[in-house]
Amino acid sequence: MAQSIQETERKYAAPAADDISWLSDLAGVDPVVSLADRGVHELDAVYYDTEDLRLTSGSASLRRRTGGTDEGWHLKLPLPGDSREEIRLPLSEEVPDELRELTLSRTRGADLRPVVRIRSTRSVRDLLDAEGSAVAELSLDSVRADSRLVPGLHAMWTEMEVELAEGADPKLLKHLEKVLRKNGVERASSPSKVARALQETTPAPRGGAGAEVEPGSAGAHVQAYLERLVRALIDLDPAVRRDRPDAVHRMRTTIRRLRGCLRSCRSVLDREVTDPVRAELKWLAGELAPERDHEVLRDRLTAGVRALPGELVLGPVGARLQAWDAAEQAEARRRTLEALASPRYLRLLESLTRLLEDPPLRAKASGRPEKVLAKAVVKEHRRLRTRMDRALAMPAGSERDAAIHHARKAAKRVRYATETARPALGKPAKRLGKRVRTVQRISGDQHDGVVAREVLRRLAIAAHAAGEPGFTWGVLHGQERAAGQARTRRLPRAWERARKPHLG
Structure with a gap:
């Protein structure tokens, strides 16, 4: 049976310098009092989409991930603001029928196929409150994306994510961002890894000519x-x-x-x-x-x-x-x-x-x-x-x-x-x-x-x-x-x- 969770997170460009000692400044953002290093994880995900990328253009993503603590199939669907719903199913070789059905309004029945493989080396830190409970997770990712649509094309970058723990106040993201920006960390230009990976490794699909709509008309x-x-x-x-x-x-x-x-x-x-x-x-x-x-x-x-x-x-x-x-x-x-x-x-x-x-x-x-x-x-x-x-x-x-x-x-x-x-x-x-x-x-x-x-x-x-x-x-x-x-x-x-x- 599928498991559904809600993610609320923001993505950021990598810090400008290798020195990230300033991350300790986040411990001053109420209710965060300390950071705990949770080690490094190797994540390997193959993303599926239609040939003309209908899932991605519809702000959704489907991946088969190994490594980390949440191996399996993940379908991510947009929610208002910084949130998304993630629907998870156990690992299998083929796209689960349940997830295939949930993508139909976007794929319109077109075949799903691997479009990009994304491997990440993730360094994780928990942001803890006074009771020692995690209120958010901060991760630094070194990313490599390899196109499955255009063999040989790849992209590499680093990025940062801050994800709220279940039940945490959404305003915490805003307060944490103030500290990050003060230290030169800006929001990422792409909404997700897969969007950036496809943008950098796959030619943009050609759209129809279409009628020109005059602005303001x-x-x-x-x-x-x-x-x-x-x-x-x-x-x-x-x-x-x-x-x-x-x-x-x-x-x-x-x-x-x-x-x-x-x-x-x-x-x-x-x-x-x-x-x-x-x-x-x-x-x-x-x-x-x-x-x-x-x-x-x-x-x-x-x-x-x-x-x-x-x-x-x-x-x-x-x-x-x-x-x-x-x-x-x-x-x-x-x-x-x-x-x-x-x-x-x-x-x-x-x-x-x-x-x-x-x-x-x-x-x-x-x-x-x-x-x-x-x-x-x-x-x-x-x-x-x-x-x-x-x-x-x-x-x-x-x-x-x-x-x-x-x-x-x-x-x-x-x-x-x-x-x-x-x-x-x-x-x-x-x-x-x-x-x-x-x-x-x-x-x-x-x-x-x-x-x-x-x-x-x-x-x-x-x-x-x-x-x-x-x-x-x-x-x-x-x-x-x-x-x-x-x-x-x-x-x-x-x-x-x-x-x-x-x-x-």
């Missing part, structure tokens, strides 16, 4: 937003495969943002190219929907049962809820994993990559972003206003509930359009996005309540058929109906504040 704003979203989608893939908390929800939200951007920015990007991508994003969101929707519904029903006084919980309510959850969750999970394992998903990732590398820019892409993107927001808002006004004018009932749900989807698109436009429009876009989000939240809660009432009705029928009391399910159903009526009263007031965009 509407196209540049849209492109930067799309790049952030695509990177987020790629980064979330391993977390979804490992069923990490909230991962499916975050991936689905990222997909919606991508779809919304491609829709609202049709004046910037050619829809003949982007519409097929939007359709595939819709497919992927639909495959993830059952798992996420079930998570929301399960949490809602579980919280409702827990909030009831004991005398209102009659029969095996908890057991029936657990049985329903297990059956629904298993099927939803299967659907998610099948989607991520499909060739269709890999083709979608390829399409998104091409969209970034060669954006299908239209004439308005060179326009002023505040003008072009404001029009896009207003256009989406106009669609929302039509839907929401129609829905709120309808009499209460299932048709009105469906119309509000339809309007809620338009509210999401407006909010995502304001996010795209926010760097250009500033506070007006942020304010509108916030107001529309309130409308979206209320209408979303109402839709969730409608879905919950239908599930509660089915659970009550199943309980009755099994000879169990249906009373508790009826109580929960009544609570959901009352809450829905309250939200219906709140929605018009929230909508009135968001009805006009006020972007000028």
